[in-house]
Amino acid sequence: MNDLQAILAGTVTRLFAAHVTKELLESAEKGQWPAALWQVVQESGLTLPQIPEAHGGSGGTWQDAYIVVSAAGRFAVPLPLAETVVGAWLLSQVNLDVPTGPLTVAPVHRADRLKLTRDGKQWRLTGTATGVPWGRASTHVVVAGDGGEPMIALVAGGGRVKADENLALEPRDTLVWNGTPVVAAAPAGHRLPADAVQLYGALVRSAQMAGGLEYLLSQTVRYVGERKQFGRPIGSFQAIQHQLALLAGHTAAAGIAAANAFRAVDKGAADFEIAVAKVRTGEAAGLGAGIAHQCHGAIGFTYEHSLHFVTRRLWAWRAEFGAESQWAAEIGRRVAKRGADTLWSSITRQ
Amino acid sequence: MATFHFELVDLPREVETLRAEVRGFLQENLGGRAPDQRARSWGGFDREFSRKVGARGWIGMTWPKRYGGHERSALERYVVLEEMLAAGAPVSAHWVTDRQSGPLLLRFGTEAQRQRFLPRMARGELAFAIGMSEPDSGSDLASIRTRAEKVPGGYRVNGTKVWTSNAHLSDYMIALFRTQVVPDKKHEGLSQFLVDPQSPGISIRAIYDLSGAHHFNEVVFQDVFVPDDMRVGEEGDGWRQVTAELAFERSGPERYLSSIQLLIETIREAGTEPDERAAVAIGRLVAHLTTLRQMSISVAGMLQAGQSPNLEAAVVKDVGTCFEQEIPEAVHLLMGVEPRLNSGSQLERTLGYLIEHAPSFSLRGGTREVLRGIIARGLGLR
Structure with a gap:
């Protein structure tokens, strides 16, 4: 981490710690859009960390974006911050203007096909996208669709929305378009892979999960140091200590796997590293959440305790934008196709 | 924290x-x-x-x-x-x-x-071989009892070392002996020595592992003379010296690559167009392998920068050895082949070798339990 990144990390940590309170998380779960929080995050320049300045962003790297997105996971920030980071990236890659305000992306499920048709100078969007993160709250949706060739389009929010939520009560809405005029559209071109929405979606979820695991580790260490049974802190028992050592291992692995994928995007083609990150962080999320709950005992299983704000997100996120099985299969097929004897050389390629 | x-x-x-x-x-x-x-x-x-x-x-x-x-x-x-x-x-x-x-x-x-x-x-x-563990001192290394008593010109050594890999093949052994008994302070009074295994009074007995292979030994010292110039470091500094290099021992590629040949053979067996189940199992292991390599390189970078990442090294070894042990298990579940040492199939032979040797991965160089204690201390729990 360079000096600027250390400053960025300090800034996001202070900002989220001050604003993402338990009350805010609870009201967001009841469906309240945290408008003031979005405002302060946007005004602090944190919504477009890796977007070129020419497109209104901060001009940083994906490694800078990792700092913001993983911190958003650490604090369970109830905003489409990760989605805005991805949506703005897709727009900037095809030279479309990035609007202000919260963005989301679609389709998140590969089976959902969105069609773009030309109507004079205007492009129109048709199709149904399920499980769109923060669909109802986003001012614009960045869509990957088929317009005779792969295209990226920007469409205003507020169309037909069927509200739904994931396990963590984050909005995951169904959006329906029926010949809806788009704001702008451009061919995806060679700078974006065909499955760019899934790929970059998996990338940001891996960072959110890595951040969530960091929270679980620090929170669980704190709790087992305070909670006393049999006359001493439960953290002094070997059985608990070994659980925390395991959690530390998964947290470390998740963090480096996710950071490695962000670094790879900065360098170029990163589909292998992104798949690795989603598999490794997803597995760590499941195991880590289990350990954190076991060490917290019954209190951690209550709504009153804050642990679930992160554990429910981890359970939801690991299945979004492709679960471990989907990305592991991609890695497995790729490795097999290249042949057993090239395994090591493909892992070590820079 | x-x-x-x-x-x-x-x-x-x-x-x-x-x-x-x-x-x-x-x-x-x-x-x-x-x-x-x-x-x-x-x-x-x-x-x-x-x-x-x-x-x-x-x-x-x-x-x-x-x-x-x-x-x-x-x-x-x-x-x-x-x-x-x-x-x-x-x-x-x-x-x-x-x-x-x-x-x-x-x-x-x-x-x-x-x-x-x-x-x-x-x-x-x-x-070189390393003489650390003794019959009554494994994870509790500081409790070793092999004595090196000061005599004119050197030390007289009596005691027994075990699990000494390659003692029967090596030119020298680096051994940890007790040069002084300090009551209630077992970490004090230890010193390191260079020992010639051919010295009079040393007897080396093979200990066969569960597969019947001979790599480790019991080394018995009976009134063995070790000259002064073979002591390494100051007398009584042995504990500090043996713990100083642990980060080097615990984070290297040897802590996650022990089963890689089996993964390679499994990919070969699955073919260039594996079914979904094989692709998922292989892909998951490759994801772990790739991540562990980045963790291990990260520690190497800290060592290069002159830091002492003992906690990080313990984390790498714990996660890495779990992974090394998981590969034979995953391959068994996926392939369902018999582990056989004299099979015509390299997959079966490699699986056989690794199933038998995997238990040692989380014992050598500090047991899993010792490492998790070190990690817990690093987290501030002890």
Whole structure:
């Protein structure tokens, strides 16, 4: 981490710690859009960390974006911050203007096909996208669709929305378009892979999960140091200590796997590293959440305790934008196709 | 909360030239080696191979040139190690000198000891064994009882060491003895010595592992004389010295690559168009492998920067050895083949070898339980 990144990390940590309170998380779960929080995050320049300045962003790297997105996971920030980071990236890659305000992306499920048709100078969007993160709250949706060739389009929010939520009560809405005029559209071109929405979606979820695991580790260490049974802190028992050592291992692995994928995007083609990150962080999320709950005992299983704000997100996120099985299969097929004897050389390629 | 810190490390571009050289060397020297032989890796003892590695300048790479070293970076050394281990090279005859005994002498040895041993180590001519554990002292290493009593000109040693790998093949042993009994302070009064296994009074008895193989030994000392100039470091500093190098021992590629030959054979067996189940199982293992490599390189980067990442190293070894042990299990579940040592199938042979040897992965170099205690301490829980 360079000096600027250390400053960025300090800034996001202070900002989220001050604003993402338990009350805010609870009201967001009841469906309240945290408008003031979005405002302060946007005004602090944190919504477009890796977007070129020419497109209104901060001009940083994906490694800078990792700092913001993983911190958003650490604090369970109830905003489409990760989605805005991805949506703005897709727009900037095809030279479309990035609007202000919260963005989301679609389709998140590969089976959902969105069609773009030309109507004079205007492009129109048709199709149904399920499980769109923060669909109802986003001012614009960045869509990957088929317009005779792969295209990226920007469409205003507020169309037909069927509200739904994931396990963590984050909005995951169904959006329906029926010949809806788009704001702008451009061919995806060679700078974006065909499955760019899934790929970059998996990338940001891996960072959110890595951040969530960091929270679980620090929170669980704190709790087992305070909670006393049999006359001493439960953290002094070997059985608990070994659980925390395991959690530390998964947290470390998740963090480096996710950071490695962000670094790879900065360098170029990163589909292998992104798949690795989603598999490794997803597995760590499941195991880590289990350990954190076991060490917290019954209190951690209550709504009153804050642990679930992160554990429910981890359970939801690991299945979004492709679960471990989907990305592991991609890695497995790729490795097999290249042949057993090239395994090591493909892992070590820079 | 005290915590660990893993930063991504970019290997410098130059190391890729070195990597290509090592691959060429390994292809030339081990090209036809069977997978179940490669799986022995740093258990394979081959003096001729070690001399060839030394001749290429790949032992003692980071040591000063005046001691026969090559003054290259820790990251360059890392690349050589990972290439050797990924190819299953038989590195055992120089493994201990390169990883532990050489660095120990550089740090704590006398000038005469450095001059005498390091150049030959770097040429791959000296094989070392490590005498630490005793019949009643394993994880509780500081409780060792083998005594080195001061006598004119040296020490008289009595006691027993066990699990001493390659003691029967090695030129020297680095041993930890008790030079002073300090009541209630077991970490004090320990000292390290260079011992010639041919010395009068030493008897070496083979201990066969569960597969019937002989690599470790019981070494009994009966009134063995060890001269003063073979003591390493100050008398009584032994504990500090043996713990100083633990980060080097616990984070290297040998802590996650032990089962890689089995993964390679599984990919071969699954074919270029694997079914979904095989693709998922293989892909998951490759994801773990890729991540562990980044963690291990991260620790190498900290060592290169002169830090002492003991906590991070313990994390790498714990996660890494779990992974090494998981591969035979995952392959069993996926392939359903019989583990057989004399099978015509390399998959079955390699699986057989690794199923039998996997239990040792989380015992050697500090048990899983000891490591998790170290991690817990690092997290501020003890």
